[in-house]
Amino acid sequence: MEHQYKGMSYWETHFHNKLDQNVTIPKLMKRRALEHPSKDAYIVRPKPGPRQHITFRNLLRDAQLLATAFQEDLGLKKGDFVIIAGDTSLEWILCDLACAISGIITIRCRVSLLTKDILMRIIKDNNVQVLFFHPGIKGEFLEFLHNCLPTK
Numbered sequence: 001m002e003h004q005y006k007g008m009s010y011w012e013t014h015f016h017n018k019l020d021q022n023v024t025i026p027k028l029m030k031r032r033a034l035e036h037p038s039k040d041a042y043i044v045r046p047k048p049g050p051r052q053h054i055t056f057r058n059l060l061r062d063a064q065l066l067a068t069a070f071q072e073d074l075g076l077k078k079g080d081f082v083i084i085a086g087d088t089s090l091e092w093i094l095c096d097l098a099c100a101i102s103g104i105i106t107i108r109c110r111v112s113l114l115t116k117d118i119l120m121r122i123i124k125d126n127n128v129q130v131l132f133f134h135p136g137i138k139g140e141f142l143e144f145l146h147n148c149l150p151t152k
Contacts, residue, residue: 063097066095079105
């Protein structure tokens with residue numbers, strides 16, 4: 001059967017049976033990386049810029065490396081809270097998947113919607129350990145963070 005998205009990355013969703021409650025996103029990614037290592041997992045089009053492609057194999061590999069760095073270099077552990085601030089990008093996707101692999105709980109925030117009060121409430125209510133933001137964020141947001149966040 002020809003699918004209308006032939007050649008594009010997609011997951012078939014034929015749920016005729018009950019969903020397995022033990023399946024997690026990291027487990028699904030591992031399965032896809034084994035089944036379709038060279039197939040695109042994500043195609044992201046940053047504004048401005050060309051499309052970025054990443055295969056299931058490379059996405060899983062990069063996310064696992066990042067998960068290890070989160071644990072070993074930042075000392076993050078299962079159950080810790082982090083904020084991911086920024087627009088959807090390949091870096092955001094990798095960061096989110098690395099957190100899922102590590103059992104780190106993510107709070108996703110759009111930079112344009114953050115105020116000092118909202119950010120401070122999120123940090124306080126969840127004992128946030130780390131705030132990740134896209135390296136392309138400059139100027140006003142960095143100044144905003146500098147004014148909001150406590151220094152150690």
